[in-house]
Amino acid sequence: MFNNIRMFIRMIHEEVEDDEEDEAIATTLVEQYPQHMDHNSFSHHGGSVLNHRIINRSRAEGHERLYRDYFADSPTYPSQLFYRRFHKHRSLFLRIQGAIKTHDQYFVQRFDAVGVPRLSSLQKMTVALRMLAYGSPVDAVDEYVRIDESTTIESLKRFTKIVVEVFGEQYLR
Structure with a gap:
């Protein structure tokens, strides 16, 4: 999953090099990605909300x-x-x-x-x-x-x- 997201962000970055504003946005995404999506901070639990923990209530x-x-x-x-x-x-x-x-x-x-x-x-x-x-x-x-x-x-x-x-x-x- 993480590799797919990285590839997607890189692809966006490569496609927007013509427009300075789009390139700045893509660059920010690429720079911020490792801080927000590293394996330690990302929850591996299900659910639709990021980092939302699912409790098995039986x-x-x-x-x-x-x-x-x-x-x-x-x-x-x-x-x-x-x-x-x-x-x-x-x-x-x-x-x-x-x-x-x-x-x-x-x-x-x-x-x-x-x-x-x-x-x-x-x-x-x-x-x-x-x-x-x-x-x-x-x-x-x-x-x-x-x-x-x-x-x-x-x-x-x-x-x-x-x-x-x-x-x-x-x-x-």
């Missing part, structure tokens, strides 16, 4: 833990703790989950290009409800649910919008 593990703790046939935590932590009964939670999945495909679990499951509707809904119920900061839900800050904010925005659209006329005054 999303599937987060879903499995959440499911085992609250939604399995024999959950780790009893229904009283579910109610205390979510401020609603499990049946109401699941009814809301079904309605939002039907209303917005964002809450339907998808898979990436290699078949790895992305975030589930349980995870997205849980972060939204925990933030609403407890006023939790965005990054507080990451450790348990395994969801990053931007997705948490997006989930909260979409969840509140959908709840108003789907249940507003019937339940909201």
